[in-house]
Amino acid sequence: MAETVTWKIGGEAGFGIMSAGIMLARAFSRLGYHTFATNEYPSLIRGGHNLITVRIATKRFEAMHREVHILVALNAETVTLHRDELSEGAIVVYDPNDQEWQALDFPKPVHLVAIPFKTIVTQKKAEPVMRNTVALGATVALLGAPLDVLSTVISDQFSKKGGTVITGNVEIARAGYDLVKKDAAVLSVCHLDPAEKSEPLLMINGSEAVGVGAVRGGLKFAAIYPMTPINSLITFLADHAKSLGIVYKQPEDEIAGINMAIGASVAGARSMVATSGGGFALMVEGLSLAGMVEAPLVIDMGMRVGPATGMPTWTEQGELLFVVRAGHGEFARIVLAPGDAGEAYKETVRAFQLADTFQTPVFVLTDKYINESQWCVPKSVFTGDIVIDRGNVADPSTLPAEGAYPRYRADSPDGVSARTFPGTKHGQYFINSYEHDDVGHATEDPAKRIAMVEKRKRKLAAIEREAPLPVVYGDEKAEITFLTWGSTKGPVLEALEMADYTIGGKKANMVHFTWVYPLPAGKVAKLLGGKKRIIDVEQNATAQFASLLREATGIEIQEKLLKFDGRPFYPEEILEKVKVKTIFR
Amino acid sequence: MPTLTADAFKTSFLPTWCPGCGDFGIWMSLKDALAKLGIGPDDGLLVYGIGCHGNMYDWMRIYDFAGLHGRALPVAQGAKLANHTLPVVVISGDGDCLGEGGNHFIHAAKRNPDVTVIIHDNQVYGLTTGQASPTAKAGFQTKSTPEGVTDEPINPLTLALTAGATFVARGFAGDIPGLSKIMAEAIKHKGFSVVDVLQPCVTFDKVHTYMWYRQRLYTLESSGYVPDTRLHAMEKAMEWGDKIPVGIFYREDKPTSEDREPALAGGPLVSLPLTVPNLDALLAEFI
Known part of the structure; x- marks a missing residue:
């Protein structure tokens, strides 16, 4: 048995x-x-x-x-x-x-x-x-x-x-x-012990979980060009367009996709796109547009092995710094990296809320391992109440009859200003990819430019204040800490379970980040400061999260456990490698 | 209800186009057409690309989206799918629509969204000081083609016709009443409507002047042409030389991309509920 x-x-x-x-x-x-x-x-x-x-x-x-x-x-x-x-x-x-x-x-x-x-x-x-x-x-x-x-x-x-x-x-x-x-009746070696049946379990892949999160998060419009590993999100949305009252449109390319989603978003529909690295490269210009016109937008970036076409059906966490830095010019964004299908659902719901709250692009950074694996998730994960808040939208009855509407008023502490949707009486403004004043007219005036840059920058500070701390698995005071983000969560957690949270006689824990950008720098520094041994576990060759962490907190991780052959980590290999005191570099 | 006039679209900005630019005629015709159709500053969305045409938004008071070079059509289609009760017009140029945005133009035509695109067609990139555009005719000397253009020009009308556009017309920036009438018909048309506007660039094109066009243009209407056959339209659209036709080349009633979206039968997307109607049934698919 x-x-x-x-x-x-x-x-x-x-x-x-x-x-x-x-x-x-x-x-x-x-x-x-x-x-x-x-x-x-x-x-x-x-x-x-x-x-x-x-x-x-x-x-x-x-x-x-x-x-x-x-x-x-x-x-x-x-x-x-x-x-x-x-x-x-x-x-x-x-x-x-x-x-x-x-x-x-x-x-x-x-x-x-x-x-x-x-x-x-x-x-x-x-x-x-x-x-x-x-x-x-x-x-x-x-x-x-x-x-x-x-x-x-x-x-x-x-x-x-x-x-x-x-x-x-x-x-x-x-x-x-x-x-x-x-x-072969004699072969009872693999006969399974009976399981206890409690609540229903869903078998769902990460892309479908993103889809369920999106529709529960109020998604109305998606424009997605096919690409591995996010194709089953397309299937999910297209199959349910009628029953859920949403529109999925297949665009001619990713450039059209992101611009369509921005158009729909500005017109008032919660919108998303999804792609992988190469497709996202084409979207980068549009990402910058969303930042400039302050359009809420959710982007599911399903990472796979690059550069270029790479190994398109294999997994990697190689695009973290790409999504954090992408886009010409400076604007706020949020990057969420779920570690499994349950988190993919929750983070997608959260992404739609954050996009409306801060009127800016929000990434759900997944990877082939999350997107295409079939995960077992209790039904209750998907059934909690969700309150949809459209964020700062102007009340049409309060709009003055004269003049254009100052949609980009730059005087709020969090940089977020009340928007109107085209067609709203007295709500007319200029949605402008050029630098603009409060109603959206183009401007090159230095004072107005500074006011707008600071408005958009204040959003980033407000977002950082909202950023939650990573979750600690195991004893907070453990001497050995594994640092994970996104899909390295499962293998490391499994390794810790196998080792009973003890490595070489010392207690070990895991600090897992699903909110990866912007980091709540002060709080993270406090959490990780003074730790004796931190091991950064990433599925890429350059320890991208460790760079972000160092940039935000000044903490430099010495030990890095990196894998970039396209295959997910096995818990056994993690344990084998950490038993050698210092792993890489 | 007060009558809507072109004055309703006034802003505090004055045009920055060169004196005599064809853009003035297009702008005036558009204001006139929108006013005639009763589409005021709060009632419609204009989406612009980048180019001389794209600067229009600052002096055109209506919901305006000044987007990226070449990307106006996707923005317009997204906005239209989000709120299909909203009139949506794309203001684009020959470089914007047929160069940078060529793929978007072809695919918009094959989808047939209820969107109008007005192409400022002057054969040059004016805003970047006069390089050849995709519609520049062979032999035309510009800053990027000192020996004259050697490539074949794109014909916006035949391209629109073969890609599936359901309303295809050509106007002239020097004929405001005629152009305004075509624009009004295009905006009224339910489906993807293309208006190619021949427009002199007075600064970077000394060949195709107002006079050059006036000597050659004739209206399809006056010739007794009926715009109901795609093949005849193709033939007419290829006429270029001593005689150049303007007017409506083709018109067809066909379901739009919004008509084909089942979700939109319940009303515009922006007005639909944000909740999942039967969550248990949805989740049961995965159990």
Whole structure:
């Protein structure tokens, strides 16, 4: 019996690898198990090596483990590429039509389970892609669960395709299930302990969580050009445009996207764009426009491996300094970096509120690992009450009849001034990308220029006052502190859990930043000052957050644990590396 | 209700265009057209690019969005989708709309938003002191083409027609009554309407003067032309030389991009509720 099982399925693109992983994770989350699924794939539609890893556990966990307990190989390459990851006693499910494997082919002792996927789909006159369903049936048997767990997920998955498709899939899953029950019944190593079912758990990827956060945060308009890793946000918004009363528009490019969103925002609709590094590079001019005309705008920047096209389907935290510095000229912005899907939801809701409050762009900085992994999140995370406050909008009944409206009045302490929406009686003003006076007329007068620069700058100070402290996981007084932001949260937290928050006999904790810019400098300096050993953990090559932290607080982090091969951290590798006293540089 | 006149759009700013610039004629025609249609300073949105045309906003009192070079059309489409009851007109130039913003122009035409674009077409970049624009004709000598333009010029009308625009017209900045009438028709048209305005640049173009145009222009209306066929419009739009037609080349009724958005059936986006109507059903999709 097992408390946690890591399952991996691999094959060519077009084999239904991703959907198999998602269905398995969903089947077990419905039983109350905590699950997580993360994918690896090249930028291809057919061929190449596709992979999804699912972890299923009786208790909540924060990240994947490195060791794999069940490997399902839909082609021989999957075994070759992943046999080194197998734990002792792992189960390898393979198709003898591809290749016959022997115990000696593996570095550790494993159990080999031959399932002729190809033969089964041919005999059942099923589509070749349905090998993934055979594999799912076999997996459920190996995990010691009843087949029903899977059939309900199958019937939901194919509900639009009708009864015949559902029956066909259930039947072929049963074939895989029966084979394991008959031939490999002795294999109870991976039978899962029962889980306690409490509240419903959502299986949701980070992009979808951003989507739910956006619509709960009052999103009305989105213009998003397709790009990995934010494409499932497009699917979510387009699928729900009618039922949720929103408009999703596919623009001709990212330049059009951000300008459309700014137009909609200024006209009065809460608006967003989403993209990755290359697309954001095209948006930079528009970002500066939003800063100048003081348009509320939410930008989901889903990072992936750069520079240029880089490794487009892999993960990295390489754009932090890019989004903090992007745009010509100086203006305020906010950068929020969720660490998982639950945080992606919450930070997106917060982003929409902050954008209206400060009338300025707000980033939700995600990455491929967050955007495309399937996260297990309790339903209650998404159901709290949300009060939508449009911020400083002028009351139309108070607008004077004469003259243009001073929308950019520069005398408020926080730099925020009351706006009007085009079409409002007596609210006419000039929305101007040129430097402007209080009604928006262009100006090059030095006193007026200074007043406007200071107005926009006061927003940054006001935002900094609003910035929350990072969250401390573990004992506040611990001697060793891991510094994380965004998606390094899960692997580090999991590592600490595995080590019982103790490293080399010393207490360790984690300080996690979701609000990454602007930092509340004084408070952060107080929190981190005097710490004996701080280890900065980032998924990039230049420790970008450490630079921001040093800029804001003067604190220089000596130890940096950096990873930039496109793969997320494993908790095991974090523990291995910190046991060596000083890690990098 | 007091009658709206062109005076309603007055600001404390005076135009900074060169004396005799074609922009004056376009500006006066636009004010006249908006007043005739009853669109006052609080009732509509004008979106400008960057160029001599774009300086108009300072002396044109209405909700104005002076955006970035080439990006007026996306801003206009976003604003229109947010509030489709708002009349939206884009004021652009040949460089702004067909150079920097060429891709936006093509895609706006294929979407058919209920937006009008008025292109100040003078074959030069006036604000940067006289380089060739995308509509500059072969052989035209400018600061960036001392030996004369060698590229083919873009024809804004044929480009609009092939990309799917549902109202395509050409006017002349030297004929305010005629241009104002075309503009009013364009703004009234439900769909993407393009008005290419031939406009002399008195400072950087000594060839295409008011006189040069007056000797060649004739109105489509007077020739008995009916603007209901895209192919005929293409043929007419390619006429250039001793005789140059102005007027409405093509007009078609077709659903707009706003008509095709199911959410907008319930009213303008800005007036729709900001809450999720059935959160449980939405979340159930992920369980």
